[in-house]
Amino acid sequence: DSGVTQTPKHLITATGQRVTLRCSPRSGDLSVYWYQQSLDQGLQFLIQYYNGEERAKGNILERFSAQQFPDLHSELNLSSLELGDSALYFCASSVSTGPTDTQYFGPGTRLTVL
């Protein structure tokens, strides 16, 4: 158990809908990262927040947005969902920021778009 929690574990929804995924980092960690993992694309970095501020941005679609709240939990919002958005979404956390930090991953949220 990494100490990172994600809810819900599974989410099934329809195309065009909007969903919110939630992540609580390990105690003491200030950074939260979001990743998308699909069968054909591997693990893709989406976005990083550090202490409430956006710190790094990867291949995140405009339909997706995220934020980190004062209690350091983070939410990833996915809107106008398409079939291709079906994937595992992972959250990770680290103590600080920067590319040398070890990231600890949560168990993931499996999103199925029908």
Place this chain on the structure above:
Amino acid sequence: EDQVTQSPEALRLQEGESSSLNCSYTVSGLRGLFWYRQDPGKGPEFLFTLYSAGEEKEKERLKATLTKKESFLHITAPKPEDSATYLCAVGLSTSGTYKYIFGTGTRLKVLA
């Protein structure tokens, strides 16, 4: 373009048969190289971080090494419980911006 490539894509070993997994990279601004283990349907589990060429780290049957162009994960006398997908990732810093790139992984199956 920054790129991380892992080989082989899949590997089957007999229990006790040692081997190595490769992670080669063509990137700018490498600050750290990470190895993770991932079981099906679960989040990646951290194994090692390597920061500079020549560095080596060990944990039980695993040993990770780093050169300027690639990293190896050596598995000595593997057991069936070592079966998993092994991912490598790089942390990059260029002009103050950060980027994280994962390889597509090596699926390891160890047969009893």
